[in-house]
Amino acid sequence: MNIPRSRAALTALASAAVLALTAALPPTAADGPRPRASVAVDWYDTTAETVAAAGAPTQVTNNRTWAIGWLAAARATRTVPARIAPEDRRAYREAALAAAVHRSLTALAPDRAERLDAALRETLDRVPDGPAEDLGVAAGEHQADLVLRARRGDGLDPASVNAPFAVPAPAPGVWRPTPPAYAPATQYGSRLARPFLLDRADRYRLPAPPALDSARYREDLAEVREYGAADSGRRTERQTETANFWYGSSLTLYTEPLRVALSRSKGTEAEQAELVALFHVALVDTQIATSDSKYAHRRWRPVTAIRTGDIDPDPRWTPLHDTPAHPDYPSGHTTYSGAAEGVLTALTGPTTAPFDLTSPTAPGVTRTYTSWRRLSDENVDARVYSGIHTRTADEAGIVLGKRVAEHTLRNAGELFRPL
Structure with a gap:
């Protein structure tokens, strides 16, 4: 797969884009200092x-x-x-x-x-x-x-987001409904929606996932089999906690980090509004792009590959968490986190003072963060430990999310032009 893995390069591109946006802002010195709240x-x-x-x-x-x-x-x-x-x-x-x-x-x-x-x-x-x-x-x-x-x-x-999807005939590597519900595919219609800034849903379509006979595919499947099983003997308590923590809605989990960035901003109301708008515009367009790549490649989920594939099939293998009803590649959780990281890094810097985060899917757990990248890193690991994504799908998601975030920042002048 020809997917760049350099976070530094991607962050640099996003930072350059936001410099161009900042240069276009009207002077705000006369507005005076901003309060914390x-x-x-x-x-x-x-x-x-x-x-x-x-x-x-x-x-x-x-x-x-x-x-x-x-x-x-x-x-x-x-x-x-x-x-x-x-x-x-x-x-x-x-x-x-x-x-x-x-x-x-x-x-x-x-x-x-x-x-x-x-x-x-x-x-x-x-x-x-x-x-x-x-x-x-x-x-x-x-x-x-x-x-x-x-x-x-x-x-x-x-x-419209959940428009019907015609499931292909069963074939190696091709997505099909997953246990236990075997529910119809979801989010197929997102790829048909109108983005805010992308000119088309497939602008940043990912290359094909690893071939089923490749070493990378075998590594991916072996990792999920070992660490993502409901009865895994390799997954540590901390890794299980990570899986549980990031299992819920990305929108819910990223509401507090964005609020932290907003509340620590010293900009005017205009600059604060732009931060929130850019974040969510990028995330809408990212989810449209995610649906495009998912349904263009239609890669089967680990539970299907492990139960029915040619590599040591185990019909009883069960993931830690139930598998969502859409294809594996890329992970929607990590496209979300990649886009969020891209916007927050470009507009507020890669690090911040410590902040606490809780999760509705991990009651009683509080984690403390000082960088936006760590949220992404944990999302990548979490979906493997949940048994619902391969690491390749997770890492590709980060790349796709950052690409859409960069596109959003690069075209922000068009977005904010008053009508």
């Missing part, structure tokens, strides 16, 4: 609460909700009307950010309107009354309406 953090928490309470059953749909609201906020706050005095720019941006996210969430989660209206009133009560507030609210609502209109019918609703 901000309107951006308040509305980040409101978005997270809204998605958790009223979100869709498909992860990419929920990333889309984040992307729409925060893209509108970034566009609304990026420039301030010339008639707004320098000392009132913060008021304008705070009002614009709150109004943009509020308008978007109210449209996408109407059942939460009462709670969202209360949050908007709370924000605007803290913003000085006057033209800056009024114009900011108008700008935020206008940009939200434009983004909502532009994304209408983009194919990222749950029914």
Whole structure:
């Protein structure tokens, strides 16, 4: 396989892209220093609460909700009307950010309107009354309406994301439904959806996975067989904990790391909104690209390969965790983590002060992190220890996610142009 494995090279490309974006930003010195907590953090928490309470059953749909609201906020706050005095720019941006996210969430989660209206009133009560507030609210609502209109019918609703997939006839290496549920394939329709910035879903399609008669394939399968079995005697307690910790939704698990980055940002509301928007735009496009590679290659899952393949078949082999209903290559968890790492590294640097992270699939466990890369490294290992992905699929996922993140950063100027 011709997949580059140099994290340094990929990070350098992303960093170069964000330098170009930063150079295009308007001066912000007149806005004054930013507090540790901000309107951006308040509305980040409101978005997270809204998605958790009223979100869709498909992860990419929920990333889309984040992307729409925060893209509108970034566009609304990026420039301030010339008639707004320098000392009132913060008021304008705070009002614009709150109004943009509020308008978007109210449209996408109407059942939460009462709670969202209360949050908007709370924000605007803290913003000085006057033209800056009024114009900011108008700008935020206008940009939200434009983004909502532009994304209408983009194919990222749950029914479209899980469009039916015709399962091929059984053949060596080809995906088929997996035990115990043998459920129909999911996420096939994501590859047919309209990205935010990618010109097409297959822009960064991965090369084919290792051939079934290759040494790499044999190594991959042997590792999963040993370390990913439900009754594995090789997997340590720490490795089992890693598998459990990262088994859940990537959106859920990355909500706190992104919040950490946002809350530690010293930028204006415009720069904070851009961080959140870039993250979620990259993640929507990454999941579209992931679906494209998965269903282009249709590689079978380890449980199928181990139970029915030609290499020491074991019909009773069972993975630690149930296998999701879509092909092995690449791992969606690691494409997500690769894109997240790419955006966070480029915009905030590779390391951060220590922060704690918990997981709903590992109750009572708290892990502490100081770098975004470690999240990716653990995701790679976790899917092997879960018995649901090969290491090749995991490592390829990191590469794909970073490529889409770089594309997002490189084209951010187009993304944030107010309409």
